[in-house]
Amino acid sequence: MATRLVQINMKALDDAALGRFWADALGWTIDSEGPGVTNLEPPGFAYPDPAAVCIDIIARPEPKTVKNRVHIDLASTSTAHQEQLVARLKALGATLADVGQVDVPWTVMADPEGNEFCVLEPRPVYQDTGPIAAVVVDCADPHEMARFWGQAMDWTLHEVTDDHAVMRSAQGVGPYLEFLRTPDTKSGWNRIHLDVSPYPGDDLAGEEARLRALGATDPGIDQSSIHWRILTDPEGNEFCLLTPR
Structure with a gap:
């Protein structure tokens, strides 16, 4: 048995409005x-497919109060594209954000509800990921997170160091999952968390x-x-184990 990352779950005060922002940002479609x-x-x-990690936005009344431990990195194809993407996201309602970065080549932003995300400078490794380059999880021990998630899912572990761990679908498509x-x-509870799903025929x-x-x-x-299960990983990050499909 094994699971795979199928989507991220994002809490919002206004799920429809935040959904419109991210749909426009990514060029994706909206459903409910x-x-x-x-x-x-x-x-x-055709859900689920490793070519993309989808987004479910769920309405919750609790406001965002701390920096998220899970965020999205967006890919760019050139310096000009990065600049154009930042400008377009600002026009959609995103703002520049300060999370303590100093002199970095990527741009840190926040969506209309304050969720942090990064617009990366062009990097060859992300040229075939689609608009989302990576889903990034803050952690204390990348080695332990690589051990757990590397065994929890059938994704391939590409790299693990004291500072980060990197995984990607075994099919070599879609975004990366990174532990930083x-x-x-x-x-408190993570406002953004991972959703994983077993394969059809597996037992929940x-x-x-x-x-x-x-x-x-x-x-x-x-x-x-x-009808699904909520669990926490070894560092206390909530995640959902969805029904097999």
């Missing part, structure tokens, strides 16, 4: 499976047991009314 839920995916996409060592500590309870054996834990909340 119900009130308070906005689903984003590339045009013509930072001095920050986790505070069996996959949950396997993830727990690898180091996943229970966040200690009532899950009796949902």
Whole structure:
């Protein structure tokens, strides 16, 4: 058994408005499976597919108060494209953000609800990822995160050092998943988290047991009314184990 990263879950005060921003930013389509839920995916996409990590935006009343531990890096193809992308995102409602960066070649921004993201300078490694270059998770120990997530999913581990770990779909398509060592500590629930899914025919309870054996834990909340499972990774980051599909 194994899982794969299929989407990220993003909380929002106004899911529809934030969904419009990200749909315009990425050139993706908007759908909704119900009130308070906005689903984003590339045009013509057949979910799930490793060619993209989709975005589910969920309405929640709690405001953002701290820097997110999960963010998106956007790819650019040239310096001119990076500048044009930053300008276009500003026109859509994004703002420049200060997360302590000093002199870096990428641009740190925030979406209309304050969620941080980066517009990267052109890098050859991201030229075939699509608009999202990477999903980045802050962490204290990239080695431990690589161990857990490398066994939790069937994605390929490309690199692991004391400062970062890098994974990508075994098919070699879509964005990267990166774990970046930072001095920050986790505070409260993550407003953005990973959603993983087993493959068709796999058993949800069996996959949950396997993830727990690898180091996943229970966040200690009532899950009796949902058909998926909420777990936390070894650093306490919440993630959802969706039903197999």
